[in-house]
Structures are given as structure tokens and as C-alpha cells.
Amino acid sequence: MGVTIKDVAKYAGVSPGTVSRAFHGYQDISEETRQRIFEAVRELGYAPNVNARSLSSKAAPNIGMIVSGLLESSGKDNTVYMLLQGVYKYAFENGMEVALYTTDSANQNRKPYVRFCMEHSLYGAILSGIKTNDSYFEELINSKIPCVLIDVNLQGQQLGYVSTDNVEAARAQAQYLFDANHQKIVVISGRKNAAVTMERIAGIYHAFQENGKELSRDCILYCEFSEEIAYENTRKFLQTKGRDAVTAFLCMSDLMALGVMKAVKEEGLKIPEDISIIGFDGLPIVEYTTPAITTIQQDFVEMGYQAAALLQNKMNGLETPSGIYVPFQFVERDSVRKLQI
Template sequence: MPATIRDVAKAAGVTIGTVSRALNNYSDVNCHTRERILRVAQELGYRPNQMARSLSSKHSKNIALVLSGFLEDTMLNDFETMLMKGIYQFAFEHGIDIAMYVINSRTQKEKSYEQLCYEHNIAGAILFGLKTNDPYCEALAASHRPCVTIDTEVRGPCISNVTLDDVTAFDELTQYLIDRGHRKIVLVHGRKNAMVSMERLVGAYQAFTRNGLTLTHDSIIYTNFLREEAVAGVGAYFRTHTPDSATAFLCMSDMLAIGTIEALKSLGYRVPDDYSVVGYDGLEVANYTDPKITTVDQNIKEKGYEAAHLLYDMLNGIRPAQKLVLPHTLVERESVKNLSELSN
């Protein structure tokens, strides 16, 4: 016999009304009580009638793609598009459906990860866009549902991570500029509390230190990975610095590199004749800018494909939770001037 709401209430040690209010996300239910009720309901296999009618047994292992901050970008970002292509390519090849849910830091506080999974019958999820201080990072660590995070590493027994060695890759990109005679390098930084930003910053510091250079706070332009913030940041930099204070801009993403080039052109400068610019990501659009942007290609589509593959294997007991580090490639194009050749 299917579990009833009365069974859930009894097992959770609460009233039927409390169970109903918890499942309908009423704010007057304590978060710990809500989590306990959701856990008990899941263990008993309880589903509200309206959900039971819409779900069949063949959908007992629903897979979700959860994107955090997706709607906060003011323009279409190739990164998410390429990532989704990889994820849905795997889904297509294996005949599985993956539903997409869009969240942000605020909605994570309003609806817990466990509740999101319970309401949509999610057995496992791929998560992208999480910040290190997001509520879901803590919730994932305590969850028993298999999940795969992309880039942001969260530790837990059921959590896998697909990522790049951002420290090594950004070290290599920084060294590329230094090897071409650039000593006055401005860093165009991404979101401060994003793990990828922290790791890329470490890579930059490593390369600077190894070459006897110092990366000062005055030489860092902070953004939230938004192109328009790079445009504004570069403009603000030159209002307080002389033109000879920099020869190159080291950007933490291709979109930031595009914004940097846009700002330099608006100020009457040429790339790479006056200033060199490098990006990071390997977005297709970086091959169509003027000039084409030298970048680190992290093969975003493969990252999405492997994330879906790993979650699928976890759900089917083929692979345990693990960290998967994918290779990167430095792609040399037209946006860097070799100052070493000029000095010889």
C-alpha cells in the first residue's frame, strides 16, 4: 500500500498539517523540520496525489541540469550554450531526458536543494554556476542524491566534480604574456567568490612570482564576469593610470577580453599594436572578434558531455563519486604583440 501523509507525519514526529505545510513550502515551518519531513517522505516513497498522477515509474530516475545565475547575464553567453550542447548531446545519444531548472543565490535560500529534488522527483543533478558561499554548496555536501558540479568543487560522498586545472592553465596563459616581453600586466578579474576566479588568480600569482614580478592590487580590475563591467573597468583604469602603465590585459574569460578590447578601441587604442589582450574559455565568438583573441580553450562542450556521462554512471552504479580534470589547450591567435622581438 502506498505511503500516506499520515505515515509521513507519524514517522517524522509531526502533525499532518505540518507535513502539508512543509511540502507546500510555507515559510512558518522550521528549515530543519522541513528537511526531516522531506527526507522521511522520500524514504517512504510518499508523493502528493497531484504528483503521483503526473509521474510514472519509468521516470523514477529523473536527471536535472540546475543553472545558477543564468538569468543574471545581460547578454547571451556562449559558455552556457556550449555546456548545454555537451550535456544534451550525451542525453540524446543515450535516450534520456534531462530537465533544466534555473536558480540564483536568493532562490536557493527560499527553496532548499532537497525540496527542489523532491518536488521534481530528481534522482541526480548536474549543477553549474554555484558560488562558494551559496546555500546549495552546504546542502549538496549533506545530500545522499548523486550529483555532479561543474567547476565549483563541493566535497561530499555523493558529489562528483568536472573541472579544469585552472591554476596550471592560467599560469600558462600568464607565462605566455611574460615570454613575449610583457612586464606591465593588468589582470581583469572575474567574480570574487567564484572558485574558478580564485584558482586562476593563484595561477597568475605563481607566474608573476616565478618571473620576479609583482601583481599589485592596483593592477587588478574586478568584475562579475560581465562584458560591460570590463568595459567600465578598463575605462576607469585609464582615468587613474598613464597609458604606459600597462602593455597587456590578462582576462579571466573571453567575454571579459571582448569587453576589454571594446574599451581600448573606444579610447582610441589598437589591439595588439598598443595593448595586448588574452582571454580564457575558448568561446567560439573569440575566433570572430577583431582581432581574434588568444585564449585558453577548456573545451566547454566536452565538459558538459563528461558531466552528464559521469552522473549517468553514478546513478547506475558504474562509477563512484570522483573529481574529473579535463585537459586544456592554449590557442594562439592575433591579440598579443611580441615585445621581445622588438627589443632584439
């Protein structure tokens, strides 16, 4: 027999009704009692019985899309919107209710994942924006509430992930530049503690090794997936190393590619005549820059759709793959010049 709400109540020294009210976020429970209840949940490994709750209620099952770090994102980045489109499309087709919630690294310490789901009556969740040093990262491994992560390959009984093959996509980026005879490549990297950064760095290293080249640490600029930081670091690199130190910037996001483009132009250089730039994500805005940016296009709507489908299968106790890779598309535009040997 699994752990029941009565077991949680007994362990915490409260009534089952108090446990239920804590799960649903009622404010008439002291914070000390609430913490004791959720500590019991964690210690006992309690998770709601999704199928039983579905049978006992006429309401559609609730799933949540939890986005971490939303305030850090740029208004030019519409990836969350596209992911939510895909999630909602699947939910609508399958009679499910989906709601968007936000958190950040600090709030994860104050309100653990299990507590967050309980208080919002979530049967399962799709998480986007989780970093490897977030408190949710380790908690999810042992959680019994179904969860699907976007772009984080984390293994666990109730875990799944949906992503682009970031290793292969980044390898393709670098190989494209090598095929265009670029030798002086500078990588505009994301956050050091982001899973996608690690995977894309691995793909870039593969391409360098396959072409008999070495990627110097001085040629990796960590820019936090920020347009502003990419702009600042690119200007600093060009001013200190000189324009002859680089022929191409390989960017791990289109937003950072925009920052690089601005810095290159302000230094009096032309794109792609003097400097080539390649991006990653396929944001609509980079189709309209001058020049339009060559990029890796991710299908975020399909990623959201597949994440919702995988989550429902896990909620229903079905056998599922640990993860799903959604194909990417290489979009060739005008920001990369083929050099003459």
C-alpha cells in the same frame, strides 16, 4: 537500513502520502507542513533510493541541469547551451531524461537543494553557476542526492565535479604574456567569491613567481565576469594610471576581454600595437573581433557530457573519481604582440 519515506512522515507528524505529495510539488499542502517535511528530510538525511525507483517505474530516470544566475549572463555567452548539449547527448545515448532548471542565490534560500530535487522528481542534478557563498554550496556537502558541479571542486560522498584545470590554464595565459616580454600585466578578474576566480588567480600568481615577478593588488581589477564592468574598470584604469602603466590585459573570460577591447579602442589605443589582450573560454564571437582574440578554449560540450556520465555512475552507486578535468586548448590569434627587449 536507510531512512525511508515512512520515517520522514513519522518525524514530521504526517502521512507518507502527504510526504510524497510534498516531494512532487502539489499545492494542496500548507507551506508550514511542507517546511516541516523538508526539515525532517534534512534532519534525517533522507534521499530517494534511485535504484529502487528505477525498478518500480517504466519511466526513464530524470536528471536535472540546474543553472544559477542565468539572468546575470550575457546573450553573447553560450556556455550554458554548450554544456546542455553535452548533457543531453549523454542522456540520449543512455536512455535518460534531462530537463533544464534555473535558480539564483536568493531562490536557493527559499527552496533548498533537496527540496528542489524532490519537487521536480530528480534522481540527481548537474549544477552550474554556483558561488562559494551560495546557500547550496554548504548544503551540497551533506546532501545524499547525487550531484555533479561544473567548475566547483566540492568534496562529498554524493558529490563530483567536472572542470577545466583552471590553475594550469591561467598559468599558461600569464606565461604566454611573459614569453612575449610583457612586464606590465593587469588582470581582469571575475567574481571574488567564484571558485574559478580563486583557481585562476592562483595560476597567475604561480606564473608571476616562476618569472620572479610580483603581482600588485592594484593590477587586479574585479569585474564580475561582466563585459560592462570590465569596460568601465579598464577605462578608469587607463585614465587614472595612464597608458604606460600596462602593456597587456589578462582576462579571466572572453566576455570581459570584449569589454576591455572596447575601452582600449575608445582611449585611442591600438590592439595589439599599444595594448595586448588575452581571453579565457573560447567563445565563438572572439574569433571574429578585430583583431581576433587569443584565448584559452574550454570544451564545454565535453564537460557537459562527462558531468552526465559521472552523475549516472554516482546514481548507480559505482566507484567514481571525485572530479574530472577536461583538457583545454590554447588558441593563438592576433591580440597579443611580442615586445622587443
